Amino acid sequence: MALSKLRIAGITMLFIAFFLSFLASISLPTIRALDIARITDPLPIPNGAPSIGVREARFGIWSFCEYFNSGSVQCNPTGHGYTWPGLTTSPNSQAIAVQPLQASWTRGLAIHPVATAFAFIGFCLVFTTHTFWTLLVTALAALLTLLAFAVDIALYAKVHNLIKDVQVEGIHIYDSKTGAGFWLTFVSLILLIIAGVVNLISHRSESYPAYPSYPMSSSKPSWLGFLKK
Template sequence: MSRAFYLSGVAFLFVALVLSFLSSISLPYLPAIDFVRVKFSGSSFSESLTQVRWGIWGPCVYNNNDHRVCAHTGHGYAVPIETLNGQRVIVGASFTRGLAIHPVATGAIAIAFGFAASKYENGPLVASLASFFSALMLVIAFAIDIVLFANVHHEIGKLKNVRANVNAGSAFWMTLVSLVFVLLAGCTVCLGRRKDSGSNSYPMLTRTSGGFMSRFRK
């Protein structure tokens, strides 16, 4: 049973690593993976702007023909949005700069997975500690994602007579799922290690007593 717990923890770490790795790449390299997206309807923008998406390394904009233009700005970029009637809002660089913590969390998960999959004697203990550290990084990363989402929603709400929907992107939810899997991994790896340690311990040899009457036997 302890081995089953441990292997489950390794599997959880692997899934979390894949999801976190994809989130760390995101836009503009993986167009389908973004943290926040805004969908516009109507003709309030030039060139028929329909969508704006935020990734770690740059934003992407879409038009009516589903043509995508992405900027490879690196982390910490600002996104200005301007309507035809002169309204203008800016999602500042301070809200996208923090997204760079996602690769850090991915690296921590990779370390945890490496120790969990290795034959190092103290690997399970290190993997469990690294898993909980990864969970802390993911909590911070997810909090930054929420702040970015809230800021985009706030800025878009300033535009009058503009129909827009602000939604969390796929990377937003992938980060949350990664957090859940890393927490599960930390618990199962730790539990599997404790059960395995318990199964390897040997009971103390006890000397059986013959009872009270045995004292009088010769």
Template sequence: MARIFCIPGIIFLLLALVLSILVTISLPSLHPFDITRVTFLSGLGTISGTPDNVSGQFRFGIWGYCYQTSTTSGFDCVHTGHGYAVTVANQQGGTETVGTSWTRGLAVHAVACVVTGIAFLLSFSEHVTVTLVSSLTAFLAALLTLIAFACDIALLTWTQHQMSQLNISEHTSPGPGFWMTLVTFILLLFAGCTVCFGHRRERYVKGGAGGEYAMGGAPWWRRQQAKVRPAAV
């Protein structure tokens, strides 16, 4: 494919791949890119697997979680692997749990990242078949990213529900990784469409230069004239 037609698709795929990698690495390696965060304002008791003096924010990631304590200015992180549970208790002894079923699905981010990388590599090819496969792979990556985003929404919604049961002063909100996943999904859709349209445009241009597609891109009256034109003796 002519580079002028596939460059936008490559750029979209590159941006989607970078965002997908950052989200996939996630917590605890990159604690700014969490999926859901809970900001505790007052009334917090304890969180499972953390000291009793947790304050500030608690952040959910794909591979673990991070939290703030009153004795440190930064974050302390715990690497649990995918599928972990968190139990939060208020000062009256009431507890609510965000179970493994709500965090295990976040691993779909890693699968979507791999498929996005494959689509990015295939997009450099000028072979017609490989270009088509690249477009289809980009759409597959978009579907997987959409599934991952649905898992993010489920975690956010359930965490909000559980925190509201504790009757403590808190605010549960989506983290940067949540919105980065949405942007990645949109970029992948643009990438798949751009690569596909670029392929069709290249065929039209080749036809205009006298190739086998020239007749298909000509006006209908010219095609009719070509059909009735007598063969040269």
């Protein structure tokens, strides 16, 4: 049976949602641009600044990466539930400028690949006749992606809270931003929800085609008819 345009649209959106979720799940250190949140120093590098000074810190699902004034990048550790040691006031100082990020804030990021797996299963099932399982798995993928996005929001909020009070002479020296992985997860969530609704409508339209209409009787039923039987 040929696929309807509506069902093709649902399949396409489901595939894009899976692909975006897959990219977000790779994250750092493999793809450094796909971080969830980051801390940046917006001020220009002053003359004589030490090359080992951290210019930017990016937080992904599996690791964090630090960008130094020299242009070099260091990503570590790689694993589930990492801890970021924070930033010191100077490379040779032990005074903490930005407090560490504990593993409790990054451990929940592992839900991303789980959501990706459910999105892939839902995409495979959409080509079958198992309507119930297709819609159920798609709904679970959307729910897991929603939970993953909630973890992303919590991570960004924590990162923002770490640097909001860090000032030098009344000037904030660090900014917090959301990364590309954050927005890939958000778009994937929206597409999963829309794809689920579209696939539900398309399955119903294919399973229940238009029936011929019959004229309605104009006579009203009466309780007297029951007595005549």
